[in-house]
Amino acid sequence: MKHCINVSMAAVLALSLTACATLETDAGDSISALAYNRGMATQGPGHYCGAGQCDRPPKLVSAVAPTYPTAALRAERNGQATVVFFIDESGAVSDPTLESATSPDFGQAALKAVRSWKYRPASRAGKPVRVGPMRQIIPFELEKDG
Structure with a gap:
């Protein structure tokens, strides 16, 4: 079964969403970092490197979409989770x-991804x-076929 996961990125310093890409994916597929990095670029280095933290912001190289929890998928339940993290010197x-989740299963799937x-x-x-902290909001939204 295909499902659509809307992946949005927002950092702690700017709580408004600035990048949103809709990705058609099977659970756990690799996702393109292009839209994510475009969103980071529109905010500029000062957003991520404020107070002299850095002069070149991080750039997403690879990511895996979260696996939609089986029980939520069967129940056709939507939700979201917010994860806060740092990016270390190795990337x-x-x-x-x-930080928050509409249900524990969405939280665990988001953390794992x-x-x-x-x-x-x-x-x-x-x-x-x-650098960090970074805030990643991950909505889990199903689209009905047809």
Whole structure:
């Protein structure tokens, strides 16, 4: 069964959503980082590198869509989860925490997906640096076929 997951990105410093890409995917498929990175670029380096944290923001390299929880899929239940995390000097997600979720199953699926994401790390004066916190809002929305 195909489902549509709307992936939106928002950082802690700007709570408004600035990028939204609708991705037609099977659970757990790789997703393109293009729309995500475009959204980050529109906010500019100052948004992610405020207070001298970095001079080049992070860039998403690879990501996997969260797996839609089976029980939610069967019940045709929508929801969302918000994960807060840092991006370390290697570009890995670090210290991910679930900020909120409409149900625990959406929260666990979102955390599992975000933990696997990989970034080109932010840098300051040419050296990789840890940045964050970042906030990722992940809506789980099903579209009916037909």
